[in-house]
Amino acid sequence: MGNSSRKEGEEDGGEEKEKEKGEDGDKEEQEVVKEKQEEEEAQDEELPLGVDELLASGDPVLDLSYYKFRRLPKQVLGLAHLEKLYLCGNRLRKLPDGISQLQGLRILALDFNKLDDVPLAVCQLANLTRLYLGSNRLMSLPPDIRNLQSLRCLWVESNYFQHFPKQLYDLPHLRSLQLGDNRLRTLPSDLWRMEALRGLWLYGNRFQEFPRVLLKMDQLEILDLDRNRISEIPSLLHLPALRLFSYDHNPVKGPPRVGEEVFIVGEGAEEALQVRERRKDAKERAQREAEEAAAAAAAAPVIIGILKKLRMSSSSLAAASDTAAANGTVPSAPPTEEEVGIQGNDGEEGEAERPNTALKEAELAYEEEGLEYEREELICEGECYVGYGGAELEYERAEMDYEYEGEELEQEEGA
Structure with a gap:
């Protein structure tokens, strides 16, 4: 009796499980639909x-x-x-x-x-x-x-x-x-x-x-x-x-x-x-101050160079004055650009107003020293002025050389 009842129970349980599986399958199909x-x-x-x-x-x-x-x-x-x-x-x-x-x-x-x-x-x-x-x-x-x-x-x-x-x-x-x-x-x-x-x-x-x-x-x-x-x-x-x-x-x-x-x-x-x-x-402020100090230090030698040239020019002027005094002449101020232009354009009047040879030598020495000072000053100010300033100075020197040579020729002809 016990075995038969257990068997019947197992059969009933199997049927219930199959029924549940069927219901789950139906639910899935319904969800898909x-x-x-x-x-x-x-x-x-x-x-x-x-x-x-x-x-x-x-x-x-x-x-x-x-x-x-x-x-x-x-x-x-x-x-x-x-x-x-x-x-x-x-x-x-x-x-x-x-x-x-x-x-x-x-x-x-x-x-x-x-x-x-x-x-x-x-x-x-x-x-x-x-x-x-x-x-x-x-x-x-x-x-x-x-x-x-x-x-x-x-x-x-x-x-x-x-x-x-x-x-x-x-x-x-x-x-x-x-x-x-x-x-x-x-x-x-x-x-x-x-x-x-x-x-x-x-x-x-x-x-x-x-x-x-x-x-x-x-x-x-x-x-x-x-x-x-x-x-x-x-x-x-x-x-x-x-x-x-x-x-x-x-x-x-x-x-x-x-x-x-x-x-x-x-x-x-x-x-x-x-x-x-x-x-x-x-930090940025300190860096700026350091850069400014470095720039100031770099500019100092230029100023010293200009002052040095100025002192050299003053010494040259004094030497030229002593030479002129020994020769019995008095140095005059360097000719201006207008005077040079007048001398170049009007040859006869220029020859009549020329001083003697000793005075001219003193003036040339004075002007050459001044030209050296101007040339050094232009170099200190920047390379962009060197060419232009040098050309102008060469032009003035050429005119002065020309005048000096004319005086020598005049003296030789008079002799």
Whole structure:
């Protein structure tokens, strides 16, 4: 009796299990049918005002943000010319597989929707450079995200990530990664493998200690750790490329040590920046004063040279006066340019007004000394005047030589 009753019970249990399996299968089939019906309804659904014009415009940029779409309009799937597609602020839970046909897409924005997973069709858009998935319900990224080899910017802020998605290691050109407002507590120790990364946003997570692996990422230019629970930040002098570091709303006592070119945001940052600015101004002022002192020191030898030549000229003038006194003559002032011109143009009057040979020799000696002084002064003032001044002086000397030779000829003829 016991065996027969047990057998009957097993038979009844098997029938119940088969019945449950059948019911589950029926539910799945019903869900599939329901989804198909909803898709058909969405295809036949009337589009909001103005969307038809956007779809027919032929513009490579299509913005369908905040139209409260539950499903992507089927007309979008035929726009092979699209390069930028913005679907922010809708009610999308998934995307149709046909979106993979839009191979020209470079930017796809799906912020503020209701996505639980990244649609696999999106991972087939090989030319994407920017993908925005912020403010959805994501907890992880699919392995197929590795197919986006051209991706440079990925924003997945305001989701539910508890672990860093290591699939991103296989994206060689990823430069900007936005992971703010998630639930991260740590970072992987091999994060430094992301050598192309330049900007990393980790604000609003649950870090209690500064992730030490960040000190190995010397290519980082932007690092944001706002609104975490970090009480101590080490020196960031080992990050030479860093230009912006934000640590606001952390329980730290003051700013960390950073390079002179780094802009910091957080507790005590304003005072630190003011001190740095004053130090920079003082350094620049000291440098200017040093340059001015060096310029003044370089100009001193020129002045000394001019004074020296002036003293030499005075001595030469005194010697010429002594020579003239010994010969019984009195030196006269050097002829002006007008007098020289008159002598050159009117030869007869010039010969009548010429003094004797001894006086002329004294004058020539005096003028030669003066010419030497003028030539030295022109050289000191700049090379640009040397040629012009020299030519003029040569001209005056030639005239004086000509007059001196004329007197000698006149004396020889009289003899």
